[in-house]
Amino acid sequence: MLWSCACVIPLLTLYLMGNMGPMSGVLHALPDDACSFNLTLRNFQPILSWEVKNRSIVPTHYTLSYTYMSKGEDMKTVPSCTNITRPSCDLTHEWGSTAEMYVTRVVGLRGDTELVSCSGTIFPDTDMSLEPPDFQIVGFVDHINVMLKFPPTLPKVPDEEGLWRYLSLVIEEVSGGIVKQHNLKINENTVGDFTYVINKLIPNTNYCVSVYFEPMDLRTINRSPLKCTHLQPEQGSGRTGF
Incomplete structure (x- = not known):
């Protein structure tokens, strides 16, 4: 099931601003640089994949982080999905509740330069495709x-x-x-x-x-x-x- 992070609610925007802080030397994503996210339960493993809509932006590697909307904690980087070359992440050992709203952030880089940063909310109960x-x-x-x-x-x-x-x-x-x-x-x-x-x-x-x-x-x-x-x-x- 695909959805775009361009439709992130204002609450999420305020949350991310409060938890990420300012960044220097970063190319911030424009609205048309939004990502499409796809959460799929495959063989009981939740696989989150993403695609940068602006095809002119081609990162060489990605880092995924997330937090729980209900807990208001800092973003947590997924160790197995840090500086990865594939645009997907196996969250089997990270996500375990269909009733939780997950706040996600994907950073796409080329070398040491951040090309794009996409954020969104994911509610597995309704957003997860079931293979x-x-x-x-x-x-x-x-x-x-x-x-x-x-x-x-x-x-x-x-x-x-x-x-x-x-x-x-x-x-x-x-x-x-x-x-x-x-x-x-x-x-x-x-x-x-x-x-x-x-x-x-x-x-x-x-x-x-x-x-x-x-x-x-x-x-x-x-x-x-x-x-x-x-x-x-x-x-x-x-x-x-x-």
């Missing part, structure tokens, strides 16, 4: 095994719940134009190679399956491509989804 997990299906006579690929453990940040805490995975079963939904609540036990069984299906019938994490805004659903199989009438026969 569906990898999965495979195997069809039998009257049921389908949906084999989901989850991490061995779900990441957590000390004193925070984890961005996955309130996630619900929707498994859509499609056959003959009819869509049925199966909901799987994510918790500490939905890890590793996890199998969900869709039962009471009709033998000798085509079925397709898609999965997605249910977002707060249903207009932003990110479904996986359909995977299909034809159930066989013979007992014990199986056919891997394609």
Whole structure:
């Protein structure tokens, strides 16, 4: 989900002015130099990426810092995202609450010269794009095994719940134009190679399956491509989804 830091609210502007202080020898970003931010939960890892809208500004490396809007603390530089060459940062061990508003700042540099500084607010509950997990299906006579690929453990940040805490995975079963939904609540036990069984299906019938994490805004659903199989009438026969 993309959004521009050009729409930062006045409260954020005052906050940043009070916490960053004056800078000398810095090329301050103009309004049309704003960045677009994209927060994606990929394999339960929150990945923040950004893009400088003014294509004439090409930093060679970036530094990301952030703080919590609710706590009013100084900006904290992310050690693993300091002087990095890629325009993205893995915040798995930094961000762990969907209810928190994070104030972020990205500085783009070329050598020792700061070319651009972009700031914005990020609310994971509404701003985070949810990538569906990898999965495979195997069809039998009257049921389908949906084999989901989850991490061995779900990441957590000390004193925070984890961005996955309130996630619900929707498994859509499609056959003959009819869509049925199966909901799987994510918790500490939905890890590793996890199998969900869709039962009471009709033998000798085509079925397709898609999965997605249910977002707060249903207009932003990110479904996986359909995977299909034809159930066989013979007992014990199986056919891997394609």
